[in-house]
Amino acid sequence: xxxxxxxxxxxxxxxxxxxxxxxxxxxxxxxxxxxxxxxxxxxxxxxxxxxxxxxxxxxxxxxxxxxxxxxxxxxxxxxxxxxxxxxxxxxxxxxxxxxxxxxxxxxxxxxxxxxxxxxxxxxxxxxxxxxxxxxxxxxxxxxxxxxxxxxxxxxxxxxxxxxxxxxxxxxxxxxxxxxxxxxxxxxxxxxxxxxxxxxxxxxxxxxxxxxxxxxxxxxxxxxxxxxxxxxxxxxxxxxxxxxxxxxxxxxxxxxxxxxxxxxxxxxxxxxxxxxxxxxxxxxxxxxxxxxxxxxxxxxxxxxxxxxxxxxxxxxxxxxxxxxxxx
Amino acid sequence: xxxxxxxxxxxxxxxxxxxxxxxxxxxxxxxxxxxxxxxxxxxxxxxxxxxxxxxxxxxxxxxxxxxxxxxxxxxxxxxxxxxxxxxxxxxxxxxxxxxxxxxxxxxxxxxxxxxxxxxxxxxxxxxxxxxxxxxxxxxxxxxxxxxxxxxxxxxxxxxxxxxxxxxxxxxxxxxxxxxxxxxxxxxxxxxxxxxxxxxxxxxxxxxxxxxxxxxxxxxxxxxxxxxxxxxxxxxxxxxxxxxxxxxxxxxxxxxxxxxxxxxxxxxxxxxxxxxxxxxxxxxxxxxxxxxxxxxxxxxxxxxxxxxxxxxxxxxxxxxxxxxxxxxxxxxxxxxxxxxxxxxxxxxxxxxxxxxxxxxxxxxxxxxxxxxx
Numbered sequence: 001x002x003x004x005x006x007x008x009x010x011x012x013x014x015x016x017x018x019x020x021x022x023x024x025x026x027x028x029x030x031x032x033x034x035x036x037x038x039x040x041x042x043x044x045x046x047x048x049x050x051x052x053x054x055x056x057x058x059x060x061x062x063x064x065x066x067x068x069x070x071x072x073x074x075x076x077x078x079x080x081x082x083x084x085x086x087x088x089x090x091x092x093x094x095x096x097x098x099x100x101x102x103x104x105x106x107x108x109x110x111x112x113x114x115x116x117x118x119x120x121x122x123x124x125x126x127x128x129x130x131x132x133x134x135x136x137x138x139x140x141x142x143x144x145x146x147x148x149x150x151x152x153x154x155x156x157x158x159x160x161x162x163x164x165x166x167x168x169x170x171x172x173x174x175x176x177x178x179x180x181x182x183x184x185x186x187x188x189x190x191x192x193x194x195x196x197x198x199x200x201x202x203x204x205x206x207x208x209x210x211x212x213x214x215x216x217x218x219x220x221x222x223x224x225x226x227x228x229x230x231x232x233x234x235x236x237x238x239x240x241x242x243x244x245x246x247x248x249x250x251x252x253x254x255x256x257x258x259x260x261x262x263x264x265x266x267x268x269x270x271x272x273x274x275x276x277x278x279x280x281x282x283x284x285x286x287x288x289x290x291x292x293x294x295x296x297x298x299x300x301x302x303x304x305x306x307x308x309x310x311x312x313x314x315x316x317x318x319x320x321x322x323x324x325x326x
Numbered sequence: 327x328x329x330x331x332x333x334x335x336x337x338x339x340x341x342x343x344x345x346x347x348x349x350x351x352x353x354x355x356x357x358x359x360x361x362x363x364x365x366x367x368x369x370x371x372x373x374x375x376x377x378x379x380x381x382x383x384x385x386x387x388x389x390x391x392x393x394x395x396x397x398x399x400x401x402x403x404x405x406x407x408x409x410x411x412x413x414x415x416x417x418x419x420x421x422x423x424x425x426x427x428x429x430x431x432x433x434x435x436x437x438x439x440x441x442x443x444x445x446x447x448x449x450x451x452x453x454x455x456x457x458x459x460x461x462x463x464x465x466x467x468x469x470x471x472x473x474x475x476x477x478x479x480x481x482x483x484x485x486x487x488x489x490x491x492x493x494x495x496x497x498x499x500x501x502x503x504x505x506x507x508x509x510x511x512x513x514x515x516x517x518x519x520x521x522x523x524x525x526x527x528x529x530x531x532x533x534x535x536x537x538x539x540x541x542x543x544x545x546x547x548x549x550x551x552x553x554x555x556x557x558x559x560x561x562x563x564x565x566x567x568x569x570x571x572x573x574x575x576x577x578x579x580x581x582x583x584x585x586x587x588x589x590x591x592x593x594x595x596x597x598x599x600x601x602x603x604x605x606x607x608x609x610x611x612x613x614x615x616x617x618x619x620x621x622x623x624x625x626x627x628x629x630x631x632x633x634x635x636x637x638x639x640x641x642x643x644x645x646x647x648x649x650x651x652x653x654x655x656x657x658x659x660x661x662x663x664x665x666x667x668x669x670x671x672x673x674x675x676x677x678x679x680x681x682x683x684x685x686x687x688x689x690x691x692x693x694x695x696x697x698x
């Protein structure tokens with residue numbers, strides 16, 4: 001199996017799906033000639049031409065709105081927001097129309113589009129380039145919101161997102177774009193939208209994470225196992241909305257303890273919903289309060305301070321030890 | 327170096343064919359069949375009467391807030407210029423256009439009386455649902471146009487919006503993208519001079535709305551928006567341009583909102599009756615009736631029977647609407663069409679509502695306790 005990083009995996013997913021389905025159209029700023037500022041769409045313009053790989057004028061609301069029109073007509077647009085921090089320009093189009101068209105028209109018109117964006121911090125970027133506001137999308141009924149954690153999951157999820165009959169927001173953890181390579185099969189592979197996975201089996205405590213935060217979570221789990229003999233079970237959410245609470249609730253029923261890890265702000269973050277579900281469905285199995293190790297409720301600082309802002313291995317290990325000591 | 331003038335090839339024209347007195351410019355008169363002219367007349371009359379009927383229903387509490395269209399009936403001229411495979415993306419003041427295209431009046435009544443069922447658009451009707459957020463729908467039209475071009479179709483898409491919408495960012499983004507990609511879009515601006523309480527001259531300093539197209543290297547044309555023949559001709563020309571691959575056009579219909587913004591609005595607060603009276607003289611219906619009488623396509627008897635037919639059509643639609651309403655609404659249907667498939671979470675929520683509804687029904691069936 002070839003080894004590839006997340007950028008290569010996403011590029012392959014887009015290329016293969018475009019080869020297979022001529023309804024798939026890409027659009028975004030600098031995605032064509034430049035191949036995308038992260039080179040995610042590199043080579044696709046040469047292969048598929050400017051009608052299918054559109055270098056758009058600088059207007060995110062238009063990118064989303066036009067994708068909606070194309071999707072209603074029957075195409076499968078995959079549009080890009082150059083950074084998730086600029087997707088707010090498109091938010092109105094997505095919440096007012098993409099999310100509502102099916103219900104508004106009682107199923108006559110649907111919007112099978114994907115909006116993809118690099119998200120999250122950890123790459124020493126400028127202001128507005130390290131955002132993690134996935135819950136804005138997750139809190140919008142009618143949309144789906146998914147976040148891969150590895151090259152292989154990115155490739156498999158993106159294909160499912162493109163084939164999904166409803167609008168899907170696909171956040172790509174930019175800190176992981178070139179962080180590591182892993183084996184990704186050339187043959188088609190998909191992961192269902194709306195399902196989480198167990199990234200590591202364990203019995204003492206459940207760690208729930210996603211996106212770029214999965215790596216420090218797994219690292220913390222490894223160190224805790226080595227040093228303290230603590231066996232963490234790690235859940236990789238993959239899907240923020242729909243939320244696969246069945247998987248993590250089952251895990252917490254087994255372990256009795258949980259820590260949620262995400263770089264998004266703590267208050268009203270995905271962790272809040274996860275904790276609510278665990279409390280609703282597994283209260284009597286809990287041995288300790290559930291901890292949320294997250295970014296703080298402040299705008300992410302400029303990059304000299306971002307590593308202290310983001311939930312890293314130390315913060316996660318402390319939370320696990322304190323939870324087990326409760 | 328002396329400054330040099332940049333030669334820009336732009337002009338804005340004003341098109342008027344049938345004036346407010348019913349006098350027609352024969353050199354511009356479109357060659358429409360008697361059948362089509364009568365169809366236009368009936369459509370405008372139906373638009374006017376249905377609008378009046380909806381206002382009564384709203385004041386009776388039988389339907390909710392809606393945007394009356396009185397004075398803007400000539401919009402059907404634009405719809406008449408389209409082919410069946412063309413698409414239309416309306417805002418919320420295009421009821422006569424929607425009816426022209428084939429949207430059943432009972433669906434319109436269902437929508438405005440709060441039933442999601444009214445949002446359904448019948449198969450084969452290339453019409454998007456109404457768009458409430460002002461100025462947001464033109465981008466959808468551009469996307470549709472791009473897709474049509476991509477598929478090698480010879481169709482076009484007409485999108486409607488008001489003068490207020492031309493201040494929204496999305497309008498400018500749509501115009502820019504439509505022009506860059508040369509999509510087959512007809513931008514039809516119904517300049518009815520009022521965006522709720524803001525008059526047209528405070529909405530923008532631009533002397534015309536049509537000229538905004540020129541900034542995007544798109545033709546912009548102003549027409550007498552109360553002249554259904556001019557509206558028809560402008561839209562027809564724009565459609566033909568688009569079909570020839572010459573890209574989008576902006577048409578500014580200069581018209582007037584004779585009634586209120588929506589039924590929740592009181593125009594007396596911000597404009598004068600004198601102004602309204604001036605525009606009533608330019609009523610699209612009276613001039614068109616005169617024109618058709620002069621052409622001997624209409625006479626007293628035909629006007630009378632048209633009035634009867636329109637009244638009956640509206641009555642039948644109201645009856646069909648009432649039947650649906652009388653059958654009662656299933657609250658659980660609120661979960662229909664949220665997604666292609668409901669997630670486990672949503673299925674749970676639907677179950678919760680079901681239990682709650684059963685409890686409501688059970689307590690409603692309990693006989694009242696006798697009190698001494």
